[in-house]
Amino acid sequence: MLKSCLFVLLVLTLTLGRAALAQESPFFVTYNHHMEEPGNLDLETSTTTGIPRSGQRSYTAPYLELEYGVTAQWTAELYLEGQSSPSDSTVFTGWRFENRYKPLGREHWINPVLYLEYESVNEASRIQKEIEGGGPDLTSRNSLLRSEHARELETKLILSSDYHDWNIAENFIATKNLSESEGFEFGYSFGIARPLATLASGDECRFCRENFVAGIEMYGGLGSTLGFGIHDTAHYVAPVISWAVSDNSTLRFSPGIGLTHESNPVLIRFGYAYEFQGVGSKISRLFGRKP
C-alpha cells in the first residue's frame, strides 16, 4: 500500500512539475529561515550512517522527505524513514509531519521561524534529523527497539540571519513524548554556511564555485526536564557541503564528528534533492480550481 502511494506520488510529481533551480541549504540538521517557494515540491532522499565505537551497532538510516511550499511563509514536510543494521535487521522506523511558519514577511537582522512536528516513530529511528534528550540508543537490538513506539510533538524556535552572504542559523528544540511521561526533552543546533562564489557566471557550468555552498553545523541534546544539561548526551560537529548538480537537483554531504561517548565517532550523511516547480497550481487545475 505504502509502495503504491509512493509510486503514484512520484508519477504525479514527475508529470506535473517542472524542474526548478535547487537552492538547497547545505545543512542536514539546522533549519534556516529560507522557506520552500510556494507551489514547489522538493523530493529528497538522504541517509545517515553511524560508524560505531566499541559496544555500539553500526547502522544506515535512509529517509525520504517531501517538502512543499504551501505559501511564501509556510512550508510543510513529510518524512518516511527506516534503518538497517548489518549485524541486525532492516526496519521501517516511522513517519514525521512537520510545519514551518515564518511570522514576519520581511527580512530582518534575525528572522524567526516557528516549527511544529508530529512524529510517529519507534526507538530504532536513527536518522537523527535532530538530537534531543540524550540521543538515540546505539547499543540495543532493532527487535527490541522497534516495539517501543513514540508519538512525539516537537517544537523548534529557528533564528536565522543572512550577513554578508553568510547564513547563520540557530535552532532550539523542545520535544514532548505523548506516549510516555518523560517530561520535555531539549536539544540545539547551530550552523553557518556560505556559497563559494557570490557572482553568477553567464555560462551554464556544473563545477563553478557558485554551485557549491559550504559550512559547518553543530548539534546535540540537552537532556530533559528530568535532568537538564549536557551530561550523557550526544553532540556532533559536522562540516557540510552542497553542490547544485543540475538546475533541479542538489547533492549534500556531511561527515559529522562525535564529541561525546554517547555519540557515534563518525556520522556520515548524504542527501540528494530534486525540486519540482509549480506542482501546486498544476494539482489545483486537475481539480478544476483556479490556481
Place this chain on the structure above:
Amino acid sequence: MRLCVGLVCVASVIAAAQNSGYQQDARWRAPQEAAARQNPLASRPEAAAGGRKLFLKNCAECHGQDGSGMEKKRSADFHLAFVQEQSDGILFWKITNGNASRGMPSFSKLPELQRWQLVLYIRQLKRSE
C-alpha cells in the same frame, strides 16, 4: 496560410498570458535608505549575463521567460514604465524581501551580488523593449 494562423494563435496566447495590466501593491514599499542603494555592478554590464541565467532559473516561472509577467500569477511585467522607473535599490529590496501576501517569495537565499545581477538584467528588459 496555416503557418500564419498558427503564429497568430501563438501570439494571442502569449499576449493573453502577459500581465500588461499589472498593478502594484501599494503597501509594498521599500524604506528610503533601501531605495537609495546603488547597484555595485552598475559599471559591470557584462554581469547581466549571469543575471539572465538567474532570472530564467528563479523568476521566469512567475514572470515569464521574457519578463512580461503573468496575469494568473499577478506577477509584474518588467517592461512596464512604472516598474522600470523604480530605483535599483527598490528592485533589489523587493527581490530580497518578497511580498508574501501576494505570493512573491523572498530571494534572500541568493547571495547579494546575484540579486544585484538580477536587477542589472531587469534593466536590460527595458532597453530591449
